[in-house]
Amino acid sequence: xxxxxxxxxxxxxxxxxxxxxxxxxxxxxxxxxxxxxxxxxxxxxxxxxxxxxxxxxxxxxxxxxxxxxxxxxxxxxxxxxxxxxxxxxxxxxxxxxxxxxxxxxxxxxxxxxxxxxxxxxxxxxxxxxxxxxxxxxxxxxxxxxxxxxxxxxxxxxxxxxxxxxxxxxxxxxxxxxxxxxxxxxxxxxxxxxxxxxxxxxxxxxxxxxxxxxxxxxxxxxxxxxxxxxxxxxxxxxxxx
Amino acid sequence: xxxxxxxxxxxxxxxxxxxxxxxxxxxxxxxxxxxxxxxxxxxxxxxxxxxxxxxxxxxxxxxxxxxxxxxxxxxxxxxxxxxxxxxxxxxxxxxxxxxxxxxxxxxxxxxxxxxxxxxxxxxxxxxxxxxxxxxxxxxxxxxxxxxxxxxxxxxxxxxxxxxxxxxxxxxxxxxxxxxxxxxxxxxxxxxxxxxxxxxxxxxxxxxxxxxxxxxxxxxxxxxxxxxxxxxxxxxxxxxx
Amino acid sequence: xxxxxxxxxxxxxxxxxxxxxxxxxxxxxxxxxxxxxxxxxxxxxxxxxxxxxxxxxxxxxxxxxxxxxxxxxxxxxxxxxxxxxxxxxxxxxxxxxxxxxxxxxxxxxxxxxxxxxxxxxxxxxxxxxxxxxxxxxxxxxxxxxxxxxxxxxxxxxxxxxxxxxxxxxxxxxxxxxxxxxxxxxxxxxxxxxxxxxxxxxxxxxxxxxxxxxxxxxxxxxxxxxxxxxxxxxxxxxxxx
Amino acid sequence: xxxxxxxxxxxxxxxxxxxxxxxxxxxxxxxxxxxxxxxxxxxxxxxxxxxxxxxxxxxxxxxxxxxxxxxxxxxxxxxxxxxxxxxxxxxxxxxxxxxxxxxxxxxxxxxxxxxxxxxxxxxxxxxxxxxxxxxxxxxxxxxxxxxxxxxxxxxxxxxxxxxxxxxxxxxxxxxxxxxxxxxxxxxxxxxxxxxxxxxxxxxxxxxxxxxxxxxxxxxxxxxxxxxxxxxxxxxxxxxx
Numbered sequence: 001x002x003x004x005x006x007x008x009x010x011x012x013x014x015x016x017x018x019x020x021x022x023x024x025x026x027x028x029x030x031x032x033x034x035x036x037x038x039x040x041x042x043x044x045x046x047x048x049x050x051x052x053x054x055x056x057x058x059x060x061x062x063x064x065x066x067x068x069x070x071x072x073x074x075x076x077x078x079x080x081x082x083x084x085x086x087x088x089x090x091x092x093x094x095x096x097x098x099x100x101x102x103x104x105x106x107x108x109x110x111x112x113x114x115x116x117x118x119x120x121x122x123x124x125x126x127x128x129x130x131x132x133x134x135x136x137x138x139x140x141x142x143x144x145x146x147x148x149x150x151x152x153x154x155x156x157x158x159x160x161x162x163x164x165x166x167x168x169x170x171x172x173x174x175x176x177x178x179x180x181x182x183x184x185x186x187x188x189x190x191x192x193x194x195x196x197x198x199x200x201x202x203x204x205x206x207x208x209x210x211x212x213x214x215x216x217x218x219x220x221x222x223x224x225x226x227x228x229x230x231x232x233x234x235x236x237x238x239x240x
Numbered sequence: 241x242x243x244x245x246x247x248x249x250x251x252x253x254x255x256x257x258x259x260x261x262x263x264x265x266x267x268x269x270x271x272x273x274x275x276x277x278x279x280x281x282x283x284x285x286x287x288x289x290x291x292x293x294x295x296x297x298x299x300x301x302x303x304x305x306x307x308x309x310x311x312x313x314x315x316x317x318x319x320x321x322x323x324x325x326x327x328x329x330x331x332x333x334x335x336x337x338x339x340x341x342x343x344x345x346x347x348x349x350x351x352x353x354x355x356x357x358x359x360x361x362x363x364x365x366x367x368x369x370x371x372x373x374x375x376x377x378x379x380x381x382x383x384x385x386x387x388x389x390x391x392x393x394x395x396x397x398x399x400x401x402x403x404x405x406x407x408x409x410x411x412x413x414x415x416x417x418x419x420x421x422x423x424x425x426x427x428x429x430x431x432x433x434x435x436x437x438x439x440x441x442x443x444x445x446x447x448x449x450x451x452x453x454x455x456x457x458x459x460x461x462x463x464x465x466x467x468x469x470x471x472x473x474x475x476x477x478x479x480x
Numbered sequence: 481x482x483x484x485x486x487x488x489x490x491x492x493x494x495x496x497x498x499x500x501x502x503x504x505x506x507x508x509x510x511x512x513x514x515x516x517x518x519x520x521x522x523x524x525x526x527x528x529x530x531x532x533x534x535x536x537x538x539x540x541x542x543x544x545x546x547x548x549x550x551x552x553x554x555x556x557x558x559x560x561x562x563x564x565x566x567x568x569x570x571x572x573x574x575x576x577x578x579x580x581x582x583x584x585x586x587x588x589x590x591x592x593x594x595x596x597x598x599x600x601x602x603x604x605x606x607x608x609x610x611x612x613x614x615x616x617x618x619x620x621x622x623x624x625x626x627x628x629x630x631x632x633x634x635x636x637x638x639x640x641x642x643x644x645x646x647x648x649x650x651x652x653x654x655x656x657x658x659x660x661x662x663x664x665x666x667x668x669x670x671x672x673x674x675x676x677x678x679x680x681x682x683x684x685x686x687x688x689x690x691x692x693x694x695x696x697x698x699x700x701x702x703x704x705x706x707x708x709x710x711x712x713x714x715x716x717x718x719x720x
Numbered sequence: 721x722x723x724x725x726x727x728x729x730x731x732x733x734x735x736x737x738x739x740x741x742x743x744x745x746x747x748x749x750x751x752x753x754x755x756x757x758x759x760x761x762x763x764x765x766x767x768x769x770x771x772x773x774x775x776x777x778x779x780x781x782x783x784x785x786x787x788x789x790x791x792x793x794x795x796x797x798x799x800x801x802x803x804x805x806x807x808x809x810x811x812x813x814x815x816x817x818x819x820x821x822x823x824x825x826x827x828x829x830x831x832x833x834x835x836x837x838x839x840x841x842x843x844x845x846x847x848x849x850x851x852x853x854x855x856x857x858x859x860x861x862x863x864x865x866x867x868x869x870x871x872x873x874x875x876x877x878x879x880x881x882x883x884x885x886x887x888x889x890x891x892x893x894x895x896x897x898x899x900x901x902x903x904x905x906x907x908x909x910x911x912x913x914x915x916x917x918x919x920x921x922x923x924x925x926x927x928x929x930x931x932x933x934x935x936x937x938x939x940x941x942x943x944x945x946x947x948x949x950x951x952x953x954x955x956x957x958x959x960x
Contacts, residue, residue: 047456133449209853216767234473287696373689527936613929
């Protein structure tokens, strides 16, 4: 595991990049878990500034959902994070997003299947959490965590958004972007004709032939974070 | 009620944020009503700069539609505001918008039903005002106000736009953004498959379980207003 | 008529605003005609910088299509302008646009009918010019001009773009934006359900009740022109 | 052929412009070939900064796929470039793109046919490369190159992206933008009604009547490159 300082730095960076890309919006947050110390680090809650999160802004929980430290805005839905970290040992980083394109699959009756080479990481599709309300209790957090099936990289939350997981912060960030890119392409391509979705076998073929590592997007995106003006994007993004 | 100064400040801020988000465009305006003094405060009319409205730029009417003060550009459609404030005691803030996504429901034959957890505030749907023309008289303003049904948070105006109401400026601003977000998601998701709309009962379930307060969006958005460059967004937004 | 200096200033300003709004792109240009002097003023051709056109950059023709002055990039399709000015006495300003939304109606088999109150100015629909090629000769320019029917404010050019006219530069600019806004809304709303198009009679009703003047958009947009950074918008606008 | 310095300068410029327009994203790269020296110049690979490529950043191969020089990030899919340059003597410039609109035709079952006057350069349609994986070997590079048919200006890569070719860097850049513009217009117009696609004969008619040269877009776009702030665009472009 990275040191606490390094983990805090990465998590804050991922949050800023998700803000740049318009995926975290007003209501999203991201977390990372260190199993050695049983500590969950979580970015601040709704109302806080996602575009300028700093390493010292994080809340700390343990995986049982006990609050250890933090001040300012606390995410109402912190149980999403502590419960997924507790239930899935490979989910060392978790994003809760209200992202523009993937959320469409939590609204329309349409199964999400990947359509790009990078999308092969979503071979097992997405879990489905069918609850009309916020995840503010450990009970709901556990139900949500159990909606994430074997090999799945994310869960759709009905009329709400998603949770996306990774073994590292970098992997989680990459998965958020690839999910969004695939969701957007499916939406757009659906006006053109039937979609060539990738089956589980197609995805295995692609992965077997080699896919890009996560260091390229991390390098690309952290550079962008270092140069953008951290202003709101302007235009038709109601909740960004 | 907030003091007059505080109300003017909030209203000007809400107008700037709606400009940042591309919802108020060339033709929109927002108002707030203080029932203690029977004063309606209204942002300037078409041609004025929505991105830089200041507290001292407002027009003042009473709820009978008499003009008390103001100079510069007056909104042609001021009766929308005075008549809704007069008719609905919970409508202490009113926005008239030509917003990109919600206006689609004033053009297509499609009922608006909410699709997100936040959208539950629109449980009662939207009123419908079927008039081919601007609302420039008290008679039309009253017809328009009567189109806002019990429990409704907004009215669609055929081939025109919408009015959105709230008990406070903050609530009205939040409702504008949530309406737009829901309208956008319905539009996009409609290319993917049937939509999981939320029924009145679904909305009541969601609200019963707790929804986010309006202070989070207000905090988030006023910070954005404080840092953006107040330039036009550029790109394909013809009337922004 | 405005003086030559005023007309040049307005035309350059309109060109910059169309660049800000992403409507003039790489290939568009705008012109104005002074019938007293029989002079057509035309912005520079493809390759030139639409975001920074200055009054002294214009080409000058007469309405017979003779070049009187100008240097730098000349629009290949100058006959669009001289021929429309010559044939239509109310067309004192003409834009040739490759605009993102209105051009869709030059590609899909779909009649353009207005859908908003402002769109009522397009009561008579749009002309149709069915020619697979650039308008580089007076013969084609005249055929193009004859495609603009009585009372029409614009012509669609198959697989190409449009020409939009006005009695003044301000009116032409307003018409460009309203056409684009209507085209965009029809495109978007078409995924939601049948469209409530406005018939000729609907448009007459709207106009009879009063529509906004063109001074509001001109005031609004010239202010935007005075404050934007004149940088390219960035993002997915291939030919802007 | 341009000198090596001039070719490097043009290629770096084209890469920056493709970044400005959101076409090259995280995973694209562009190359140019000098047949006199048998050298292939290639922009850096995934992770590198496409918005600020400089002439000295390029990798150099020969057309047999032997690496001659370069450091930093190497594109995994360099065989796309060396193999197309080796197999097609008119393909002196090659772009590999993950572009937002053209990639839709690598996902939906829909044939790409041009729809605009500029699109006539795609008279022969696009090749189709049906391989589920990255092109990291000479064997796959050759199969990919053979998917580019006579007279074709590009190849779609299933679930992946495209390759676009030109006789010069300027022509290749222009083709990238025109392809994207046509793909976007087809996508959008498809919600409105049947598309007036251009047949091979239509395209020949258009070309016979004269189409714009590539110097206009090059002049227009290089000016944009010289003034933009080279910041990420912000907003919903997950992989830009």
